[in-house]
Amino acid sequence: MALLEVDNLTMTFGSLVANRDVSFQVEAGTIVGLIGPNGAGKTTIFNCLAGMYKPTAGRIVFDGRDITRLPAWKVSRLGMARTFQVVRPLKEMTVLENILVGAYLRQADSDRAMEIALRCLKTCFLEGDKDRPAGDLTIGNKKRLEVARALATGPKLLLLDEAVAGLTSTEVRQMVGLIRGLRDEGITILMVEHIMEAIMPIADKIVVLDGGIKIAEDRPAAVVANETVIKAYFGEKFSQRLKTMKQAGAS
Ligand SMILES: Nc1ncnc2c1ncn2[C@@H]1O[C@H](COP(=O)(O)OP(=O)(O)OP(=O)(O)O)[C@@H](O)[C@H]1O
Numbered sequence: 001m002a003l004l005e006v007d008n009l010t011m012t013f014g015s016l017v018a019n020r021d022v023s024f025q026v027e028a029g030t031i032v033g034l035i036g037p038n039g040a041g042k043t044t045i046f047n048c049l050a051g052m053y054k055p056t057a058g059r060i061v062f063d064g065r066d067i068t069r070l071p072a073w074k075v076s077r078l079g080m081a082r083t084f085q086v087v088r089p090l091k092e093m094t095v096l097e098n099i100l101v102g103a104y105l106r107q108a109d110s111d112r113a114m115e116i117a118l119r120c121l122k123t124c125f126l127e128g129d130k131d132r133p134a135g136d137l138t139i140g141n142k143k144r145l146e147v148a149r150a151l152a153t154g155p156k157l158l159l160l161d162e163a164v165a166g167l168t169s170t171e172v173r174q175m176v177g178l179i180r181g182l183r184d185e186g187i188t189i190l191m192v193e194h195i196m197e198a199i200m201p202i203a204d205k206i207v208v209l210d211g212g213i214k215i216a217e218d219r220p221a222a223v224v225a226n227e228t229v230i231k232a233y234f235g236e237k238f239s240q241r242l243k244t245m246k247q248a249g250a251s
C-alpha cells in the first residue's frame, strides 16, 4: 500500500478550480516530484494534504488513514510535515528555538527535544547559526531552517514546497544531497520544484499539473520527453536542456 494516496482531489475557491480530480500515489521510501507552471495548483495540493484547506471533493489517505478532513495539527502528529514556499521562520526566536518548536510536537521531555533539535540543526548545516535570530538568516539558511523544523517533527512524509528556489547553485547541490540523504534514512519525500536540475536526478516519479489538472505521471526521463508536458511547461528550448541533463546521468 502507498504511504500517500490522493484520490480525485478537487479544491475550488469560489468559481476558481485550483485542483480538479487529481489522483496520484506516493510509495514509501521514494521521492516524488510535483511540477507544473505557476498557478497550476501545486501549493494548493500541499495545503489540502497538510490539513490547511478542506478539499471540496476527493479523498486523501495517509499511512492507511483517511485524513481528508483532519486539521493540520492532527496530520502532523500522524507523521506528515511540510515546508512553506514563502519561508515562515519565527523571526524573533533563535534558529535552535525554531527547530525546537518542531521537536516538541512529539517530544515533551525538554532534554530529548533538545537532542532532536541539535541533530536536525546539524543535518541541515545550520550549526554555525544556532543562536542567531531566525529573521537574520540569509534566504538559503531560512530555506534550510524550514527543512530542519519540519524534520524535527519526526515525519514519515516530508512535503517540500520549492525548497531550493532562490538558492545559489552550490546551495542547490547541497540541498539536493540533503534531500537524498533524508530519503536514504527512510523519509518519503513529495517535493514541488521549478528547478529541474534539483528534482529530475533524484525523483523516482514526477507528477505534472497544469491548470489544476494532472497531465502526466511518469518517471523523470519519460516526463521530459512527454509532448503534452513540453507544450504546457518546459517549452522546446528547456526540453533540450533537460535531455542533455538526462544524457549526463539523470534517469
Ligand atoms: N486561498 C486562496 N484563495 C483563492 N485562490 C487561491 C488560494 N490559494 C490558491 N489560489 C489560487 O489557486 C491557483 C493555484 O495556486 P497555487 O498556489 O496552488 O499554484 P502553484 O502551482 O503553487 O503556483 P506557483 O508555482 O506559482 O507557486 C491560483 O490561481 C491561485 O491564485
Ligand SMILES: [Mg+2]
Pocket: 042, 043, 044, 085
Ligand atoms: Mg506554489
